[in-house]
Amino acid sequence: MDLTGSLALLWGDRPGPRRGPKPALTHDLIARAGIAIADAEGLAAVSMHRVAADLGFTKMSLYRYVPGKAELVALMADLAMGAPPADLGGGDRCARLRAWALALLPGFLRHPWVLEATTGPRVVGPNELAWMEAALAQLDGTDLGGAARMDVLAVLAGHVRGIAQQAATTPGGDAGTQLGAILAEVVRERGDRYPAVKAALAEAAEGGEDEALGFGLDLILDGLRARLGEPAGADPTQS
Amino acid sequence: MDLTGSLALLWGDRPGPRRGPKPALTHDLIARAGIAIADAEGLAAVSMHRVAADLGFTKMSLYRYVPGKAELVALMADLAMGAPPADLGGGDRCARLRAWALALLPGFLRHPWVLEATTGPRVVGPNELAWMEAALAQLDGTDLGGAARMDVLAVLAGHVRGIAQQAATTPGGDAGTQLGAILAEVVRERGDRYPAVKAALAEAAEGGEDEALGFGLDLILDGLRARLGEPAGADPTQS
DNA sequence: TTTTATTTGTGTATGTTAGACACAGTTTTT
DNA sequence: AAAAACTGTGTCTAACATACACAAATAAAA
Numbered sequence: 041m042d043l044t045g046s047l048a049l050l051w052g053d054r055p056g057p058r059r060g061p062k063p064a065l066t067h068d069l070i071a072r073a074g075i076a077i078a079d080a081e082g083l084a085a086v087s088m089h090r091v092a093a094d095l096g097f098t099k100m101s102l103y104r105y106v107p108g109k110a111e112l113v114a115l116m117a118d119l120a121m122g123a124p125p126a127d128l129g130g131g132d133r134c135a136r137l138r139a140w141a142l143a144l145l146p147g148f149l150r151h152p153w154v155l156e157a158t159t160g161p162r163v164v165g166p167n168e169l170a171w172m173e174a175a176l177a178q179l180d181g182t183d184l185g186g187a188a189r190m191d192v193l194a195v196l197a198g199h200v201r202g203i204a205q206q207a208a209t210t211p212g213g214d215a216g217t218q219l220g221a222i223l224a225e226v227v228r229e230r231g232d233r234y235p236a237v238k239a240a241l242a243e244a245a246e247g248g249e250d251e252a253l254g255f256g257l258d259l260i261l262d263g264l265r266a267r268l269g270e271p272a273g274a275d276p277t278q279s
Numbered sequence: 280m281d282l283t284g285s286l287a288l289l290w291g292d293r294p295g296p297r298r299g300p301k302p303a304l305t306h307d308l309i310a311r312a313g314i315a316i317a318d319a320e321g322l323a324a325v326s327m328h329r330v331a332a333d334l335g336f337t338k339m340s341l342y343r344y345v346p347g348k349a350e351l352v353a354l355m356a357d358l359a360m361g362a363p364p365a366d367l368g369g370g371d372r373c374a375r376l377r378a379w380a381l382a383l384l385p386g387f388l389r390h391p392w393v394l395e396a397t398t399g400p401r402v403v404g405p406n407e408l409a410w411m412e413a414a415l416a417q418l419d420g421t422d423l424g425g426a427a428r429m430d431v432l433a434v435l436a437g438h439v440r441g442i443a444q445q446a447a448t449t450p451g452g453d454a455g456t457q458l459g460a461i462l463a464e465v466v467r468e469r470g471d472r473y474p475a476v477k478a479a480l481a482e483a484a485e486g487g488e489d490e491a492l493g494f495g496l497d498l499i500l501d502g503l504r505a506r507l508g509e510p511a512g513a514d515p516t517q518s
Numbered sequence: 519t520t521t522t523a524t525t526t527g528t529g530t531a532t533g534t535t536a537g538a539c540a541c542a543g544t545t546t547t548t
Numbered sequence: 549a550a551a552a553a554c555t556g557t558g559t560c561t562a563a564c565a566t567a568c569a570c571a572a573a574t575a576a577a578a
Contacts (some may be wrong), residue, residue: 051465060525061573100566101527109565159398164462169473176475186482188494195434195495198441202433205398215408215566223403226290234408243425255427256434262505263498265359299554300544301542326535340556348536 049111050118050165065105067115074116075151083153086113113157120151124174126230132270134261136178141196141208141257142170148204155205182268195260203253288350289357289404302336304344306354313355314390322392325352333452357404360386363413371509373419373500380435380496383410387443394444421507434499442492 048054049067073094077086088109089099106112125143130138146152158168172193179189188275231238265272287293288306312333316325327348328338345351364382367375387393396441397407411432418428463480470477 051469058525059523059575061527061575063526089564090567099564100527100529103566104526156399160395164465167477169465173473173476176479180475180478186479186485187491189479190483191491191494192498194441194445194491195498197440198437199434200441202437206433226403226408230290234412236419237408237412240415240418240425240428244429248427252426252430252433254429259431259434259502259506260499261502263500263502266500266501266505296553297554298546300546302555327537328535337557338535339558342537343555370568 050163061165070105071115071119074112078153083156101144114163117154117157118167120154121147121167124171125165138257138261140175141200144200151189199256289402309344310354310358319393329356344446350397353402356393357406359390359393360406362406363410372417372503377496379414380439383439400518438495
């Protein structure tokens with residue numbers, strides 16, 4: 041894993057002068073082809089051969105643009121998530137952080153494989169850094185230390201990721217429904233050993249509403265408001 | 280991905296009567312061999328051949344015990360995380376949830392690959408379910424709905440995962456330090472476009488203390504306390 | 519304008535991986 | 549003793565990432 045190589049690649053540090061024939065492909069084109077495959081058939085379906093073939097080229101020609109598969113996936117992930125919204129709306133700091141977190145979700149839902157692609161050590165791309173910047177900027181002027189700010193970020197992003205991951209397995213497509221069904225089956229058969237899970241599951245299936253993301257965010261942001269000494273914002277779920 | 284198969288496997292639903300020779304291996308033995316490899320060299324180093332070889336057997340003999348690699352990894356992950364602590368200590372509900380989350384961390388730190396292995400759709404094993412049960416049991420008697428309880432779980436576990444993931448890339452070993460160094464380098468070169476990240480990073484590197492896990496947990500649990508209408512517990516970071 | 523250096527796209531080859539399948543040896547049941 | 553069932557193994561295939569060398573193309577240098 042040559043991380044230094046993929047850095048220059050992700051950040052577009054290409055040497056200028058060329059002499060040979062003009063390259064027929066671009067990073068953008070390649071990444072888009074990979075994204076299309078991953079969206080339709082999952083990250084496992086993305087192979088050098090497949091991406092190249094979809095572009096009408098040979099597998100080996102891809103290596104002229106990308107050092108390896110890891111870098112290709114990094115490129116795909118950074119492009120798929122896109123840039124953060126320029127405007128997080130009005131409201132106080134925490135409301136804007138809430139908007140930020142909410143804005144993060146659609147990307148994960150549209151490209152569930154990004155969750156897989158961004159676990160473990162990786163190179164942070166321009167878009168990912170832009171998302172970080174957008175959130176951290178909201179914490180300017182607070183008395184939080186650098187580590188604490190990073191931590192607020194981690195909590196928020198972690199929660200969104202968790203929700204996205206949960207959502208990615210739920211919709212009725214492939215193994216998703218199976219997973220839910222199997223979990224339910226296990227709990228039904230051996231539910232006596234897991235009463236709390238059984239109860240929560242039953243009640244969740246009954247009530248049905250999943251405002252999971254909002255609920256968790258409110259939890260976190262209420263805590264943050266208290267920590268910052270700011271007044272509680274408008275909160276629809278509590279009087 | 281045959282999820283039904285791995286379910287019976289993870290939960291030990293083996294058919295009773297045997298006629299042929301006694302099996303030389305057990306799921307436990309196989310999983311431990313895999314865990315040893317993953318701990319030492321990462322999840323990528325775990326292959327059927329490698330695990331079998333380390334046990335002194337042929338690759339194909341493993342398939343007598345495990346339907347495929349996915350099931351092997353699921354087995355490894357469930358065993359590696361182990362059972363939740365029987366006693367979460369005294370204190371109020373939120374203090375016990377805090378203890379639960381803190382107890383979750385060492386497993387992730389000892390076996391960083393579990394993060395990778397438990398992203399995406401998977402079969403939930405006995406230990407994972409036991410962890411869920413332990414946390415959900417603390418929410419008994421609250422007015423939270425089933426979905427909300429699951430969500431509290433997701434927020435807490437998600438945060439611990441995030442911290443573990445961050446920690447997994449930090450310690451000075453392989454690509455970890457590189458990643459941090461590269462991020463720092465990117466920010467140093469182009470820091471003007473990411474002032475908030477730059478500031479947070481600089482301050483974090485300076486201050487140094489990373490009570491990241493505790494900070495985030497307090498954030499979440501403060502929010503939860505407010506939601507539950509319980510008084511704030513003893514909190515060392517606030518008067 | 520000719521030559522030369524450089525870069526692209528490709529074909530071929532290698533090593534690794536997951537998994538299918540059939541077979542021989544072993545053990546329990548009949 | 550015979551039959552049935554199960555285990556461990558060897559062989560085989562297909563997919564994959566990646567190394568390497570080569571021909572065609574193209575821009576800079578002569």
